[in-house]
Amino acid sequence: MSSDVSSDVKQSNAAATAAFDSLPPWEQRFRAARVGLPEWAEDAPERSLFVSNATGTYEVYAWNRADGAQRRVTDRPHGTTEATLTPDGEWIWWFDDTDGDEFGVWRRQPFAGPAPSAGAERDEEAVPGLAPSYPAGLALGRRGEAVVGRSTDEEGSTLHLVRPGLAPLEIYRHRESAGVGDLSHDGALIAVDHTEHGDAMHSALRVLRINPAGDGVDVVAELDDATGREEALGLSCLGFAPLPGDARMLVAHQRRGRWEPLIWDTATGAEQEIVLDLPGDVTAEWYPDASALLIEHTYRARSELHRYDLASGELTALPTLPGTVSGASARPDGTVEFLWSSSEQPPVVRSTTGEVVLAAPGPQAPPSVAVEDVWVDGPGGPVHALVQRPADAPAGPLPCVFEIHGGPTWHDSDAFAAGPAAWVDHGYAVVRVNYRGSTGYGRAWTDALRHRVGLIELEDIGAVREWAVSSGLADPERIILSGGSWGGYLTLLGLGTQPDAWALGLAAVPVADYVTAYHDEMEALKAMDRTLVGGTPEEVPARYAASSPLTYAADLKAPVYISAGVNDPRCPIRQIENYVTELEKLGKRFEIYRYDAGHGSLEVEERVKQLRLELDFVARHLPR
Incomplete structure (x- = not known):
């Protein structure tokens, strides 16, 4: 299962480059190699993992920064991203x-490569004795211990403590959704994100400690902003202090x-709220020495980074370009690595030193066009x-694609996206709407869609459609409603509830x-x-x-095209x-297209095929 990420591309580099250059720009954006933000081992920061599509399928790669060596860790037909x-x-x-x-199950292999006894086809099970499940978090400790979160239709949510030489110990069980928050630096404390109060949108926190006998856990702290409140508030574990x-x-x-950060002393119960003069949502992570917080600030579909010094309270902006930071990590030397892109420029892993930390091999994706911000008066406020x-x-009205994001608790941002860029290449205006239910615009905006699910989002989308027509942007006879996952759901619902508004529909998964x-989906989504x-149906x-x-x-x-895994x-x-x-x-x-995968595909070829099928469907059905 071992392979070098560079050699995967170099074997036929010249021929591959020539073939790549002959492709249209939209297809180049899908096929260009990408790398994700590297994760590094806390006590061995020269050892990292990242995800790349260098072979045409998204897989996990190991990177030894000490000597620059990279190798492919996983090699599966449908790809791998969780490691x-x-x-x-x-x-x-x-x-x-x-x-x-x-x-499925967690597997493991040595960083240096699979042990000969593990075989080339399949690594050893990391936790023998735990049956397959949906994952619900994982925390790995310094003494070989682990906390494994699981979710199944039969058991609900369970958490298991795994220790070398001992059978897995169940330490938590509940029908409502829950997951592993973190494991403290010394392995003594376990954080649990849970929704026992029945509101899957707003988690509470519990801290467990292994009891002296080692055969169970004791609850040592609780933090709950949801139970018993008229309006439930959410909490999320961002990690124990790294000391x-x-x-x-x-x-x-x-x-x-x-969303804002606070520091909770789980031993004393003391809370220190970090109040910053920043609009929008603020999240954070510890610097490795716990002297500061790395702040990620998201506002109006863009994000930026700051350093917050805990001793002085000083907030310092870190150098990032306008656009979106899709992940960031502070290194032991104080530098910060982050994955950045904009709607115009493809993603790149950068450092606050100004350097590119990790470059994708092979030809790069061509740029697209920048986004314009539009605010429209909607029934629930500005959209x-x-x-x-x-x-x-x-100059005249354009054919237009309303590309609706999934989630629903997500939001479109000024980030690079190959799908919308492809429609722009083909002469379409693209509109992406952060409807009620989207994150990034405050808790009230995210929570507003309850009970009239789908219908509220479509009211906002409909208001933006009216603006697109009245402003002269969109040809009212050639507006396509499109989206994947929750966006695919809103597409089908919109075609039925707003049948005169849309010329075509493209609904993915x-x-x-x-x-x-509801009856067939995974248990955590039933709770949501x-x-x-x-309630239930x-x-x-x-x-x-x-x-x-x-x-x-x-x-x-309107005619509708559906794709489904x-x-x-x-x-x-x-x-x-x-x-x-x-x-x-x-x-x-x-028309319906079924493919052999899950909720979307990790294969580049499959993603290109699906976009090509959508383009063909539109070409055949959209009024000229």
């Missing part, structure tokens, strides 16, 4: 599922209507949209039949749906019916087939 290092850098843990279904014997935890909270226009666009989707909709059937695309199938006027645990295939069967009965115009 981490033990603190000493000796072992790599990675999650092994089946064909993208997200249900031996230090019981402080960095926590994200929502007490002032947005922020990001607009891209072709560089040589004519969507929710199509909400009731069946109960929170969003207000049996408890609030009218709400599920009102929010289900299947309810409005008869009202569809047959192993998808998030938007399972059966509920999509129910929707397709209904469209067939009604004589609606549609």
